[in-house]
Amino acid sequence: MNDLLAPLLTPEGRALLDEVRGTDPAQELAVATRLRREHPAELVSAALGQALLRQRAVAKFGAGDAERMFFTPDGVEQSTRASVAAYRARRFQELGVTSVADLCCGIGGDAVALARAGIRVLAVDRDPLTAAVARANAEALGLDGLIEVREADVTEVDVSAYDAVFVDPARRGGRSGGAARSASMRGGGRATGGRIFDPEAYSPPLSWAVQAAARAPHAALKVAPGIPHEAVPDTAEAEWISDGGDVKEAVLWFGTEPGLVRATLLPGPRTLRSRGLPNPPVRPVGRFLYEPDGAVIRAHLVAEVADELGGGLVDETIAYVTADEARTTPYASAYEITDQLPFSIKKLKALLREREVGILTVKKRGSAVAPEELRKKVKPHGPNAATVFLTRVAGHPAMLVGHPLG
Numbered sequence: 001m002n003d004l005l006a007p008l009l010t011p012e013g014r015a016l017l018d019e020v021r022g023t024d025p026a027q028e029l030a031v032a033t034r035l036r037r038e039h040p041a042e043l044v045s046a047a048l049g050q051a052l053l054r055q056r057a058v059a060k061f062g063a064g065d066a067e068r069m070f071f072t073p074d075g076v077e078q079s080t081r082a083s084v085a086a087y088r089a090r091r092f093q094e095l096g097v098t099s100v101a102d103l104c105c106g107i108g109g110d111a112v113a114l115a116r117a118g119i120r121v122l123a124v125d126r127d128p129l130t131a132a133v134a135r136a137n138a139e140a141l142g143l144d145g146l147i148e149v150r151e152a153d154v155t156e157v158d159v160s161a162y163d164a165v166f167v168d169p170a171r172r173g174g175r176s177g178g179a180a181r182s183a184s185m186r187g188g189g190r191a192t193g194g195r196i197f198d199p200e201a202y203s204p205p206l207s208w209a210v211q212a213a214a215r216a217p218h219a220a221l222k223v224a225p226g227i228p229h230e231a232v233p234d235t236a237e238a239e240w241i242s243d244g245g246d247v248k249e250a251v252l253w254f255g256t257e258p259g260l261v262r263a264t265l266l267p268g269p270r271t272l273r274s275r276g277l278p279n280p281p282v283r284p285v286g287r288f289l290y291e292p293d294g295a296v297i298r299a300h301l302v303a304e305v306a307d308e309l310g311g312g313l314v315d316e317t318i319a320y321v322t323a324d325e326a327r328t329t330p331y332a333s334a335y336e337i338t339d340q341l342p343f344s345i346k347k348l349k350a351l352l353r354e355r356e357v358g359i360l361t362v363k364k365r366g367s368a369v370a371p372e373e374l375r376k377k378v379k380p381h382g383p384n385a386a387t388v389f390l391t392r393v394a395g396h397p398a399m400l401v402g403h404p405l406g
Helices: 011-020 025-035 041-066 073-078 082-094 109-116 128-140 178-183 206-214 294-298 302-309 345-355 371-378
Strands: 099-103 120-125 147-151 164-167 218-223 237-243 246-254 261-266 270-273 288-292 321-323 332-342 357-364 384-393 396-404
Touching: 011 025, 011 041, 025 041, 041 073, 041 082, 041 109, 082 109, 082 164, 082 218, 082 237, 082 246, 082 261, 099 109, 109 120, 109 128, 109 147, 120 128, 128 147, 164 206, 206 218, 206 246, 237 294, 246 294, 261 294, 270 302, 288 294, 288 302, 294 302, 302 321, 332 345, 332 384, 345 357, 345 371, 345 384, 345 396, 357 371, 371 384
Parallel strands: 099 120, 099 164, 120 147, 164 218, 237 261, 357 384
Antiparallel strands: 218 246, 237 246, 261 270, 288 321, 288 332, 332 396, 384 396
């Protein structure tokens, strides 16, 4: 399937990619019509599709890399964000790893981060086009001296010569055969299929990845953030990672600290480690409310944050921490609470009108009410701002009104 990529790697293709860089999607038809007078139609279509994919990839890879790399729609959607991949590469580096077998490498984003950390990489993917794109990216970024790309079934690759294994199994259902291949270099497509939540339905399944990890001194398996804690092997360390407040992934580490659970927040990094604390007590709402980072919640480390803040939970099933003192923590956003109401849109509307609140941020946890629905009903108007939390307090629907600290 490399015939979909190869024309873009020719001098004519590269020149055309430079010419269409940054093309406004609204002008794509006009640009295509003009360019087809001098270039083959298929090449023009491929170049414009790649330009669109590069624009989409900027959010993950930054403009400098995205404008030089090659992508598929699935590759853009499923690749690791560069900041997360760089953090993981640093962890490998700190473990003394000098070579990694990157299995299910995709378009090579993780291999690039590992190579930039000075680690030699064997990048493996069974899809011919995906492997070709990974190879092109290693060359485009000047890292082909450290990255060897191999088109192969990862279950048949000998990794015994490598210090570590990294496995990023497919976690989405996809199309099969020619339909997937024919769309794979066009920018208008979306990642195919829905997310897979059962770790044994990954491709390859988690059980195989764990066995592969056991054969190397160190290993990291990328899994969905929603993986059940009971699915984490006893021999693994589990780490949930967020970047800018958004949970990006979970990683199972082998050859580190078995049984440890940690939440890592980027940029930073800031890492919160499990201490085996019991669930925090439920207590009355205090002056301050803390919203733990998503990675902290996914890692089940709210108790560690509550202990750090000297607080408790507003409800035994809700991950909001309340306290009487304002304390700074990187692991939670802090708010000062000015009002506590039982759930009542009428009362909230009257309060917001009295406070002249026109800028309303709505957060919810444990409530079925949609934030946009609430905004329409209370019709905020005025120069002031407020945040309302739709939640439960000691088992009862409630509204907490306040504002961010700092």
